[in-house]
Amino acid sequence: MLARIQLSDDEVERLTGQLDAIVDNIAKVSEVATPEVPATSHPIPLENVYRPDEVGFTLTTAQVLQNAPDATDDRFRVTAILGEEQ
Amino acid sequence: MTDLTRLSAADLADKLASREVSSVEVTQAHLDRIAAVEADVHAYLHVSDHALGVAADIDRRRAAGEDLGPVAGVPLAIKDVLVTTDMPSTSGSKILEGYMSPYDATVVARSRAAGLVPLGKTNMDEFAMGSSTEHSAYGPTRNPWDLDRIPGGSGGGSAAAVAAFEAPLALGSDTGGSIRQPAHVTGTVGIKPTYGGVSRYGAIALASSLDQVGPVTRTVLDAGLLHDVIGGHDHNDSTSLTQDWPSFAEAAREGARGDVLKGLKVGVITELPDSGFQAGVSASFRAALAKMEAQGAEIVEISAPHFEYGVAAYYLILPAEASSNLAKFDSVRFGLRVDVPGGTVEDVMAASRDAGFGDEVKRRIILGTYALSAGYYDAYYGSAQKVRTLIQRDFDAAFGQVDVIATPTAPTTAFKLGERIDDPLQMYLNDVTTIPANLAGVPGISVPTGLAEEDGLPVGIQFLAPAREDARLYRVGAALEALLVDGWGGPLLDRAPILGGAR
Numbered sequence: 224m225l226a227r228i229q230l231s232d233d234e235v236e237r238l239t240g241q242l243d244a245i246v247d248n249i250a251k252v253s254e255v256a257t258p259e260v261p262a263t264s265h266p267i268p269l270e271n272v273y274r275p276d277e278v279g280f281t282l283t284t285a286q287v288l289q290n291a292p293d294a295t296d297d298r299f300r301v302t303a304i305l306g307e308e309q
Numbered sequence: 310m311t312d313l314t315r316l317s318a319a320d321l322a323d324k325l326a327s328r329e330v331s332s333v334e335v336t337q338a339h340l341d342r343i344a345a346v347e348a349d350v351h352a353y354l355h356v357s358d359h360a361l362g363v364a365a366d367i368d369r370r371r372a373a374g375e376d377l378g379p380v381a382g383v384p385l386a387i388k389d390v391l392v393t394t395d396m397p398s399t400s401g402s403k404i405l406e407g408y409m410s411p412y413d414a415t416v417v418a419r420s421r422a423a424g425l426v427p428l429g430k431t432n433m434d435e436f437a438m439g440s441s442t443e444h445s446a447y448g449p450t451r452n453p454w455d456l457d458r459i460p461g462g463s464g465g466g467s468a469a470a471v472a473a474f475e476a477p478l479a480l481g482s483d484t485g486g487s488i489r490q491p492a493h494v495t496g497t498v499g500i501k502p503t504y505g506g507v508s509r510y511g512a513i514a515l516a517s518s519l520d521q522v523g524p525v526t527r528t529v530l531d532a533g534l535l536h537d538v539i540g541g542h543d544h545n546d547s548t549s550l551t552q553d554w555p556s557f558a559e560a561a562r563e564g565a566r567g568d569v570l571k572g573l574k575v576g577v578i579t580e581l582p583d584s585g586f587q588a589g590v591s592a593s594f595r596a597a598l599a600k601m602e603a604q605g606a607e608i609v610e611i612s613a614p615h616f617e618y619g620v621a622a623y624y625l626i627l628p629a630e631a632s633s634n635l636a637k638f639d640s641v642r643f644g645l646r647v648d649v650p651g652g653t654v655e656d657v658m659a660a661s662r663d664a665g666f667g668d669e670v671k672r673r674i675i676l677g678t679y680a681l682s683a684g685y686y687d688a689y690y691g692s693a694q695k696v697r698t699l700i701q702r703d704f705d706a707a708f709g710q711v712d713v714i715a716t717p718t719a720p721t722t723a724f725k726l727g728e729r730i731d732d733p734l735q736m737y738l739n740d741v742t743t744i745p746a747n748l749a750g751v752p753g754i755s756v757p758t759g760l761a762e763e764d765g766l767p768v769g770i771q772f773l774a775p776a777r778e779d780a781r782l783y784r785v786g787a788a789l790e791a792l793l794v795d796g797w798g799g800p801l802l803d804r805a806p807i808l809g810g811a812r
Contacts, residue, residue, distance in 0.1 A: 226632065226678045227639075228671055229659035238672055241733050245676065248734055249621040249689070255699060256692035263697040265518050266504045266750025267776060269548060286411035292646035299641050301654040 313338035314474040318383050318531040319558075321477060325382040328371070332364035332382030336426050339384045343428070343475045345809035351450050352460075352470035354389050355396050356429040364426045379558075380534050381424025386476035388467050389430040390437055391522070392511045393417050400513040401433040401445040401463075404638050404645045404665030414511025415546070416480055416522050416539040423538040428476055431466030435667045436635065437487055437515045439463050440739040443730050444669040451726070452495060454766055454805050458723040461491030467525040468495040473808060478535050479525040483753075484515045485623055486719070486743025488523050489771055492755040493718035496767030496801045498786070499525050500532050501743075503776050504750035505550035507536070508543035516630035517548075519623075519747040527802060529756060529787040530565065533557035536779070552777065560780040564787030571605035573785065576711035578613045581742065587721040589761025593768040594717040597758040600792050611707040611714065615699040619744045620737055622700070625680050625693035626748070632677025635670070638662060672733060701749045704775070713785055714773040716742045718755040722766035746773055754782040756790050757801045767801060 230238070284297050293300040313321065313335050324330045343356055357363075367382040392398040392410035399405040413421070420427070434444035442450040442465030450465040452458040453473040460469040467479035468491030481488040483501035492499030500523045507522045514520060524535035536557040543549045563569065575598065586594075598608055640646040640654075640661035647660040666674070680689040707714055719739055729736045746753040755769040770789070774781040794800055 226674045227659050227662055229663040244734055249624045252618055252621045252692040252696050253688055255618055256695035260695040260698055262694035264694055282411050290408055290643035301641055302657055303653050306653045
């Protein structure tokens with residue numbers, strides 16, 4: 224599923240009930256969100272700006288890898304990307 | 310000798326500048342206080358092991374005649390949502406346990422440059438999701454006024470640290486009230502600046518269109534001093550405003566001198582009913598308004614018919630943005646990785662996220678991915694964005710009539726630990742008065758107005774101003790604070806339990 228969280232069965236049971244109640248409550252936004260109302264995604268209007276394409280502050284490879292659970296040869300190391308059925 | 314931990318940051322700054330005390334002495338006093346009360350309060354997740362070294366360096370530079378800033382040598386507590394190079398940054402989550410950032414958040418870098426001395430990292434609800442700190446993966450913080458009660462959240466650690474005299478200044482972040490609601494329940498001051506007024510660079514993102522970093526202190530002037538240090542444009546944050554800001558400390562001083570209340574129009578929202586608000590909270594709010602009226606302020610009823618949809622819109626927008634922001638915890642580049650024998654990277658990712666995130670984070674990620682998914686997007690996320698427009702229009706109409714809006718900061722005083730933990734919906738309603746400001750990007754302040762009659766716990770008043778008018782909040786907040794403290798014969802926190810045994 225989209226959330227990428229492997230829930231246990233009792234977690235599913237507990238969270239489902241709570242989520243149902245929450246979704247019922249927040250659905251009321253549709254009462255006033257009529258078609259003529261424009262959407263706002265950002266609280267303060269901003270305009271796009273450009274800057275010169277110059278290299279600024281960057282992290283070293285060692286800094287990038289310093290918190291990695293596993294790394295080898297200056298790269299992040301992970302388990303198999305594809306499972307057997309893929 | 311004066312107990313240095315009881316002094317305001319402004320007073321400490323004066324004593325430091327005149328060399329009456331050294332930063333080492335001030336820092337040591339706070340470390341001693343932390344050692345004495347942390348077992349009770351648990352405001353900190355990490356206490357710096359080199360704060361005294363930083364303080365000694367400030368003292369050396371001052372002795373050498375270097376021109377230091379106005380708050381150099383004053384200690385500072387930092388909410389764990391802000392990344393630091395010299396202390397772990399976990400955002401209250403197990404998934405980031407032990408994480409060491411390769412860079413400082415801009416607000417942290419500016420604090421260091423101003424000579425503030427970081428004491429440690431403060432506790433918070435995991436990824437700032439919550440109103441009680443009970444969702445911290447490292448155990449709750451306790452309210453210094455009553456150790457069985459919540460200190461508010463998500464920034465309960467920062468608020469409790471200043472309320473318990475474990476720091477004179479703290480940094481917080483406010484996505485739906487996480488600075489202001491903890492201020493309300495702990496008898497302290499908190500400000501959510503205008504969106505974009507303070508850099509978010511290095512603040513571990515919860516909801517990017519709502520998050521804002523701000524000061525957590527015991528006085529309005531102290532908040533202004535800290536805001537002056539951390540505020541202003543930062544090219545590393547693309548939403549950072551480019552304008553010049555006035556001195557907020559100066560605004561606070563101006564407010565404390567008096568007559569800003571004369572002729573001030575204060576809006577009170579018709580639709581925010583007294584029902585649903587604890588009687589003592591409403592009473593304290595009304596009494597504060599009466600004090601302002603007696604000084605020449607005019608109380609005006611205003612209408613904000615869409616505020617009641619704020620909580621619903623917020624709990625669609627926030628989870629949607631949070632589910633995207635938290636996608637980076639993928640067990641690959643940083644954070645927890647759970648071993649799944651024979652598992653693919655996707656299996657490892659899902660197992661790691663199950664083990665590393667707490668219940669509230671899971672609830673909101675699931676809610677967010679649901680609200681954004683095909684078929685539901687228009688009904689949920691799209692509608693919530695429209696409510697955001699309607700709330701902005703309510704604010705525009707209101708600020709056409711009044712200078713500031715006043716509300717109680719939260720509906721109740723501090724509730725008991727555990728009381729609402731299993732009822733997420735009830736927990737969400739804590740933020741009914743603070744959320745509209747985040748949705749509209751306007752600034753808000755919470756200032757203590759007294760204790761509720763029925764339980765003797767602190768109550769705060771919230772003032773809201775138009776976007777970019779943060780200075781107005783400092784003037785009005787400081788004016789009311791001066792009136793109230795004068796009437797009480799001393800700060801509200803003088804009436805809090807002393808904690809820490811011997812003293």
